[in-house]
Amino acid sequence: MSTQGGMEAAALYVDKITVEIAGRTIVEEISLSAERNVVGLIGPNGSGKSTVLRAIYRMLRPASGRVLAADRDVWKSRPREAARVTAAVVQDGPSDLELTVAECVATGRIAHGPLFGSSVQPEDTLAIERAMMRAGVNDLANRDMSSLSGGERQRVQLARALAQEPRILVLDEPTNHLDIRHQLELMTLVRTLGVTTLVTLHDLNLAAAYCDRLVILSKGQVVASGTPGETLTPDLLLKVFGIRAQSITNPLTGRMQLAYGHETELKS
């Protein structure tokens, strides 16, 4: 994969993390790794996908276990140090106070340069422009975030994450609320970035088509990991997602896909 923009993929290891919220264990002793590829984290609602990501981008400190990004313990690094390695596109609710696209992408430079730095350095400008080009949002620079479509907004968040010049990228359901064309465009874009990527997805077919490896979570624990072909078996899909499914080959792309239906509507 390409490493344009001076970014080089780094390894991500999640080592037996347990995360509790208000005394309740959300994920327990989860381990996973990603290096130079796109890893999908999938599982039903409430299985702990977003919680695992929060422990990686320093939103939620694990009760035990370690997160290693580029061989450094994320929770023992300073926040800005960690953010120079790992960037994230997450789900924040809408706000009544909105920035322009360029201002939003510029926040990606917080971890770089001095803490008290309101003036924009030449390398910041360069990184911001390059990130906006790669995410295809350079034409939107002066638009208000509130005036964008869902797909545009998600690409701007991706540009903001790329402006961090990360070596690891974490995406929390980036295709949520996007129409089908924008889902495919976004996942195609993610595959071209060349950084280690961990992405949570609801759509199993997107996961099968765009991820090199999948980690499947159920009730806060890893129940399977491997290539889409190895993990998305009919047995597992029935056990974890409660659906009857069969893997087929997409006649248009030649990639693996799932045909599924609810138990009550299956023919035999």
Place this chain on the structure above:
Amino acid sequence: MTLVPNMAPPTNGTVRRRNTIVVLMIACAVAVVLSVSTGSVPIAPNRVLSVIAEHILPWSVSTAATDVETRIIWEFRLPRALLGLIVGASLAVAGAVLQSVVRNPLADPFVFGISSGASVAAVAMLTLGIGVLTTVTVPIAAFGGALAATLTVFLLAQRRGRVTPGRLILAGVAMSYLLSSVTSYLVLRASAPGQGVSQVLSWLSGSLAAADWDDLGIPALVLGVATLVLVLLSRILNALLIGDETAASLGVDVGHFRLVMFIITSLLVGVVVAVSGAIGFVGLVVPHAVRMFVGSDHRWVLPISALAGGLLLVVVDIAARLIIAPSELPVGLLTAAIGAPFFLWMLKRSSRGEA
């Protein structure tokens, strides 16, 4: 915010924002001169200028003003006008920061109960005879009260880190009521022996009338340092507008940063409340109007809000002296009269689609 896409290149935006700053600086200077010439004894603006020039430029000699005019200008009206600038600027900057930190355009030092917290602490010092009353100890007490009120309202208003408008307003209003009843109690309690009551009453309603030069130093210093620090941290304030999750991923220790911002805004509000009482809604109206005009980037919102807030309060203070002349209205009464309808209008707008 505006939905009209602004397709102008970024340099135009920068030029416009710079021009805004220059225009506001000139307007502030003009407003200060007009404020000094306004009063029960009107003094012509050219005399005002000559007296000011005489004091700050040692080589300028003769002045057209009489001794009485010189005293009125230099000892009473100029400190008052400058205090108006400082107080308005501090409240507007504090409002802009609070709005970013809780990601809610309805936040304001008054709505948040910060002003009432500062008032209680300052009134307690004045009436209970705790400690020594100086231009340093009263602001410190007011800062303490402001910080305690801020943290309490924030803790009550948040749910899983998110501050919803409804909870913020309920918590803030409840806090304001509670604290003003404590303030009233303290005033009534002290009014029997008649100690410090006139002082207390002058700023309960929010007034600049008692200003003298000694009152200006600490608020000016706090305003200058705080604004500088905040502008340097403007990228982080911008990140908080996107959301806590994103800010964390950008390398911001959100909880820690928010606490630091509460301390800075409490300091800004505390020291001005100690001098001028609780003047409401400046911190709400000004940043909002500024954002509509120059966008939400804090690098510009903060300095422009400071200038616009100072200008607004000086102008409103002129009006407060003219409306029922020769008597004068407390300036806080007028800002509330302007600000409260504005607040209701914003509440109506922001409550769309939110529980």
